[in-house]
């Protein structure tokens with residue numbers, strides 16, 4: 175390991191000096207980012223640290239090749255090596271998740287969701303329409319039939335989790351294309367328990383009759399029963415689309431099994447690769463055989479040329495996640511989240527759903543008299559990096575919020591275990607208790623106003639540094 179890290183140190187030192195010669199500000203920002211990542215207690219639930227092999231794989235000339243199309247069927251000549259890269263990445267993805275089909279081209283989670291939505295429309299709406307009209311492709315349709323089909327796409331209905339209950343903006347939110355493209359109805363959580371109410375979801379679905387039922391979340395601290403979701407989808411004839419962007423690592427690491435594993439139940443699954451899965455920044459889609467040929471048309475449907483260098487890095491990340499050590503990591507992520515949740519609750523912090531059984535915890539900071547924005551800023555001043563987030567039916571709206579979301583994937587990658595996460599819970603509670611809101615004139619612009627009791631921010635910084643120094647990021651890597 176140290177041999178490898180010192181070799182890599184040499185590579186990065188030389189790379190940075192090459193960058194420096196062209197644009198020093200980029201070299202400086204790249205160096206500074208490593209310092210910042212190393213020095214911050216990163217509790218952002220959607221972030222992680224990819225391995226050095228994954229990072230290195232992204233920095234090659236595979237980036238220079240255009241390869242629109244699919245493996246073996248490209249719109250450009252000379253794609254044989256990209257074919258290999260894409261085939262290997264897809265093979266690892268299929269094997270890792272036990273999926274019938276994998277599409278590894280999406281550039282991000284949002285792109286993966288766009289591929290998922292449009293492939294479902296192609297399969298459920300476009301293909302039957304073509305058959306009915308005796309056309310082979312959309313090019314064979316008359317102008318009039320084409321206009322009708324376009325209007326039909328827009329009339330389709332999607333049902334996903336609401337943003338303030340923990341859903342993602344791609345699940346039908348009006349500021350995202352999913353909300354503009356579809357008629358939308360969202361489901362929330364039970365106001366008493368904070369949990370998904372499957373009976374109510376079924377009743378709502380019966381009434382709304384969605385074409386697509388979306389399961390998955392960004393800020394829901396609990397597991398989802400995908401067998402129940404499948405039953406509900408079947409009951410109303412909906413396609414079950416699972417967005418596992420946040421928790422793909424827990425699926426890959428076999429923490430979510432049985433009815434908590436979406437793969438056997440969903441028609442289409444989309445994900446990121448860079449969150450709990452710990453790969454490069456990117457996305458992918460898994461599908462049943464039935465949906466495979468529609469998903470395969472992601473390019474040119476909503477994607478241009480694939481990022482071949484990133485597909486290569488995805489292949490490495492999937493291969494890493496197939497190792498036993500990744501399962502140990504994923505279990506530790508979930509175990510650490512429990513310790514973090516219990517550590518916060520026993521010190522008086524209120525949590526949405528009173529706990530967690532995945533990788534994230536959603537604190538409701540309103541009992542400290544704080545908005546999510548004030549709490550996020552006070553924690554950041556103390557060296558603790560989090561992000562504010564709405565709680566269900568948030569009285570403070572989506573900008574100020576009443577919640578702060580924290581997660582364990584990143585710090586677990588650095589080697590944090592139960593003792594460290596209990597300490598993290600103590601540090602967070604100390605800061606929240608020491609922070610007092612300062613009233614501002616109504617409508618006053620600018621910063622979140624609060625004060626932190628003397629010495630608390632500095633003390634927390636020092637304690638956080640001690641934890642971080644004991645669990646170094648990329649040990650042995652010297653710039």
Ligand SMILES: *Cc1c(COP(=O)(O)O)cnc(C)c1O
Nearest residue numbers: 282283284342391392417419420
């Ligand atoms: C993060 C996330 C996305 C979007 O991923 P990007 O890579 O940022 O585009 C989509 N869906 C869910 C549920 C997410 O958590």
